[in-house]
Amino acid sequence: MMQCARFQDEMAALLDGADAGTSREPLSTHRDSCPACAAAFEDLRRTLADLRALPTPEPAFDFEDRVLARVRAERGRGAISEPNPARAPRRFRPSRLAAAVLLPLLGAGVLAAVLLTPTGTGGGADAAVAEARARVRKLAAVGGDFLRQVEHLDDEKLARGELLNGELIVSGLAPLVAEARGVLARADAGQLAQEQQFCQRMGEFVARITAQIESASDAGDPTRIVRQVAADLGLPALCATMRIGGSGGADLPCLPVVVWHAETVPAVPGRPGDALHDFLAAKRAWYGGRVREARGLFEQFVERHPGDALADDAFYFTVRAAAADDERLPLPGPATAVLLARAEPWFEDQDAEPERQILLSHVAEWRAELPDIIPLISGTMPCASPATRMQIRLQRGGHAAVLVDDPELTRTLDDLRRTWPAIEVRRRGPLTCRVVLPAELKSRPDAMTSLVPFLTAYPSLFVFRAEK
Amino acid sequence: MAPEALLATCAEQTDEQLAVATAGGDEGAFRTLMNRHKRSVLCYLHRFVGDPAWAEDLAQETFVRVFRHAGRYDPTRGFSLWLLRIARNLAFDHLRSRRSEERVLTELQARTREAAPAQGQPEAAALRREAEGALETALASVPESFREVLVLCDVQGLSYQEVSELTETPVKTVSTRLFRARQELRQAYRRYADGSNGRES
Numbered sequence: 001m002m003q004c005a006r007f008q009d010e011m012a013a014l015l016d017g018a019d020a021g022t023s024r025e026p027l028s029t030h031r032d033s034c035p036a037c038a039a040a041f042e043d044l045r046r047t048l049a050d051l052r053a054l055p056t057p058e059p060a061f062d063f064e065d066r067v068l069a070r071v072r073a074e075r076g077r078g079a080i081s082e083p084n085p086a087r088a089p090r091r092f093r094p095s096r097l098a099a100a101v102l103l104p105l106l107g108a109g110v111l112a113a114v115l116l117t118p119t120g121t122g123g124g125a126d127a128a129v130a131e132a133r134a135r136v137r138k139l140a141a142v143g144g145d146f147l148r149q150v151e152h153l154d155d156e157k158l159a160r161g162e163l164l165n166g167e168l169i170v171s172g173l174a175p176l177v178a179e180a181r182g183v184l185a186r187a188d189a190g191q192l193a194q195e196q197q198f199c200q201r202m203g204e205f206v207a208r209i210t211a212q213i214e215s216a217s218d219a220g221d222p223t224r225i226v227r228q229v230a231a232d233l234g235l236p237a238l239c240a241t242m243r244i245g246g247s248g249g250a251d252l253p254c255l256p257v258v259v260w261h262a263e264t265v266p267a268v269p270g271r272p273g274d275a276l277h278d279f280l281a282a283k284r285a286w287y288g289g290r291v292r293e294a295r296g297l298f299e300q301f302v303e304r305h306p307g308d309a310l311a312d313d314a315f316y317f318t319v320r321a322a323a324a325d326d327e328r329l330p331l332p333g334p335a336t337a338v339l340l341a342r343a344e345p346w347f348e349d350q351d352a353e354p355e356r357q358i359l360l361s362h363v364a365e366w367r368a369e370l371p372d373i374i375p376l377i378s379g380t381m382p383c384a385s386p387a388t389r390m391q392i393r394l395q396r397g398g399h400a401a402v403l404v405d406d407p408e409l410t411r412t413l414d415d416l417r418r419t420w421p422a423i424e425v426r427r428r429g430p431l432t433c434r435v436v437l438p439a440e441l442k443s444r445p446d447a448m449t450s451l452v453p454f455l456t457a458y459p460s461l462f463v464f465r466a467e468k
Numbered sequence: 469m470a471p472e473a474l475l476a477t478c479a480e481q482t483d484e485q486l487a488v489a490t491a492g493g494d495e496g497a498f499r500t501l502m503n504r505h506k507r508s509v510l511c512y513l514h515r516f517v518g519d520p521a522w523a524e525d526l527a528q529e530t531f532v533r534v535f536r537h538a539g540r541y542d543p544t545r546g547f548s549l550w551l552l553r554i555a556r557n558l559a560f561d562h563l564r565s566r567r568s569e570e571r572v573l574t575e576l577q578a579r580t581r582e583a584a585p586a587q588g589q590p591e592a593a594a595l596r597r598e599a600e601g602a603l604e605t606a607l608a609s610v611p612e613s614f615r616e617v618l619v620l621c622d623v624q625g626l627s628y629q630e631v632s633e634l635t636e637t638p639v640k641t642v643s644t645r646l647f648r649a650r651q652e653l654r655q656a657y658r659r660y661a662d663g664s665n666g667r668e669s
Contacts, residue, residue, distance in 0.1 A: 045653045048622050050603055057514045059506045060524055064499050067531045071498075074536065 004030075007037045015045060128187040133181040136195040140238070142176055143202055147230050174210075178202045201233045275305040279314060286317060295321035483547035491538035498538075502531050505548070509555050516525045516559050518608045526562060530555040550636055551623070556616070556634065559563065563612060599661060606656035614649035621646050 007030045014027045031038050180199045184192060192236035206247065208229045254418060272278065294317065301314040481489070481497070483504065489497035509530055513523035533554050541550055610618060620626045620634065621642075628646075632639045 043658070044650055044654050047603075047657050050599070050657070051515075051618075051622055054515070054600055054603060056511045057520050057523065059510050059527065062504045063506050063528065067502060067528050067535070068495060070500070070528070070532050071495075071535045073530075298622065349615060417565070421592070 004034060005036050007031065007034070008040055011037070011041050011044065014041065015048065088306055128183070129191050132180070132183045132187040132195060135176075135183045136192075136199055139173070139176040139180045139202055140198065141233065143173055143205075147226075147236050174206050177206055196382065198238050201235060201238060205229060205233055205235055273304075275301070275310060278304065279310045282314065282317070286321075291321050484503070484543045487534075487538055487541050487547050487550075488543050490535060491541060498531075498535055501534070501547075505551055506531070508548075509551065512552065512554055512619060512624055513559055515607060515623050516556075516616060517562060522562060526555065526558045529558055533558070549630060552620075552626075553634055602660035603657055605660050606653055609656045610649050610652045614652060616647050617642055617645040618649035618653060621649070 007027060010027055011031070014031070031041050176197065180195075181203070184196055184199060187197060209226065211228075212225060272281070278297065278301050282294050282301055285291075285294035285297055298314040298318040298321065302318060304313050305311055305314075469634065479499075486497040486501045490501060506527060510523055510527040513526045513530075514520055517523050517526065530551070534551060537554075541547070607615065607618075616635065617631055620631045621628070626634070628639050628642045631642045631646075635642065637645075
């Protein structure tokens with residue numbers, strides 16, 4: 001008879017599908033006859049199942065771009081590869097929201113393309129058919145994910161201001177439709193009737209949504225319209241037929257609300273002065289075509305709510321509006337300077353050249369000012385009662401960590417460290433450095449005061465850790 | 469080559485072929501490799517290192533090194549293991565530079581506490597979040613050398629043989645460590661899950 005201790009020693013093998021056991025008695029026999037061991041086994045099995053089911057972290061939306069940027073920097077500005085057609089359309093800078101929405105979509109597309117491209121096909125004709133299929137399935141994966149997200153809209157998301165504009169849909173899908181059509185035209189049509197039909201319907205969908213965006217008279221609920229158009233064309237079912245795999249829109253962390261006109265920006269809770277309210281007011285103006293007004297509101301937003309997660313988006317629109325007016329931005333204030341430092345890659349595309357030029361000139365300007373950046377921030381950052389806020393944070397935190405992905409900012413931190421040697425800066429490659437503020441700094445109000453504006457300017461970069 | 473043709477071509481190539489192309493400076497091939505493996509690498513680093521921000525950073529660093537050292541890659545051996553070896557070395561460097569295991573644990577606990585009552589989540593979601601937090605905390609409490617084997621076998625799905633090759637330890641040691649790791653995880657998980665909400669799992 002097998003001993004329980006022996007069973008528990010070896011039950012891992014059972015999990016791995018290899019029932020080692022002894023020659024006389026398989027492990028499973030003991031498990032089935034001993035309730036205590038069965039419970040231990042079940043507990044272990046469940047723990048490991050839970051472990052495998054833990055949510056998988058999603059890589060940064062521009063993971064490949066970041067790595068390639070570093071690789072190229074190492075190679076000393078070598079050849080730039082051809083643009084990846086699967087990349088997010090840069091016309092719409094991938095904001096936190098867009099990244100959450102778009103990238104799983106695009107990721108799904110690429111995944112589908114990678115998984116589904118049949119391998120081992122023979123001649124050129126077969127290869128063309130295979131490529132066409134892969135293209136269409138990619139389109140189906142992206143389109144299907146999008147439609148599923150639209151199905152999952154709810155008021156709560158809406159109230160949080162998680163908006164996706166209609167242009168984004170079109171700009172995401174239109175190139176995929178065009179690509180699929182191009183490849184289909186080169187392949188043997190006889191084998192691809194279903195693909196042809198799907199592609200044609202998807203093209204129709206894009207065209208109708210584009211018409212909605214362009215018809216200034218329409219004031220219907222855009223979400224409902226998107227659903228209706230998709231249903232008319234039978235797209236949800238078709239997408240499901242055409243695609244295998246993809247990310248599954250239902251699991252996405254945030255869901256889009258479709259917006260294409262000022263009137264369709266939802267009514268927002270809150271008063272003027274609330275970040276969300278101000279942001280949506282600016283967006284209303286933007287979608288209403290009142291570019292100058294929108295720009296003023298977005299600029300105001302950036303200065304009033306520098307730490308808000310929407311500040312990036314607001315700044316992005318500020319730059320676009322400035323480009324539309326062919327004007328320069330005002331000299332960078334501290335919040336703008338922070339955003340400028342992060343904004344360069346937003347406008348990599350050639351069709352965003354005016355925006356890029358504006359931005360680059362400002363980045364250069366700001367970098368020239370860099371040695372004074374701390375006084376600049378300290379001097380002008382609005383902060384009601386800095387010391388109090390900081391202390392609360394430190395009491396909770398004990399120490400703070402800063403995640404930085406800008407080399408200039410790293411230099412700023414070095415300056416900071418020179419002023420306050422007790423601050424520990426740990427470098428981890430050019431991407432990141434981490435700053436630990438020792439607890440004794442709490443008793444140094446002067447140190448705190450100089451840090452507060454900094455922390456306020458970069459709240460999203462700071463990670464506060466609890467200390468016992 | 470036109471981008472679409474490039475993508476289709478890359479999609480059909482094996483990792484090993486792509487790695488060789490990467491060694492020749494082919495950014496398209498490199499991009500495809502990243503696309504295929506970034507989630508797996510990030511997941512491994514996240515489970516092993518614990519901190520998602522660090523994991524992301526280390527994952528990017530991993531691929532920078534893949535590109536840098538692609539010339540040294542031996543295409544007769546599996547690409548995945550080579551990739552994991554780079555990630556693993558980075559993870560160990562990172563962990564070594566971190567002050568102590570206890571600190572990690574504290575961070576995880578803090579995060580669990582913060583994450584649980586997040587903005588009006590439905591109860592089921594909050595409970596699930598809490599259980600996940602407990603499991604992450606439990607995982608972080610498993611000693612490094614055991615945790616590594618656990619993550620490689622039970623999360624990444626590697627065989628004992630592969631883990632043995634990767635960690636340069638005998639297969640027997642791998643299985644012993646895995647056993648210990650699973651036991652520790654199970655006990656710690658139960659402890660944290662019971663401790664955090666007082667319900668019997």
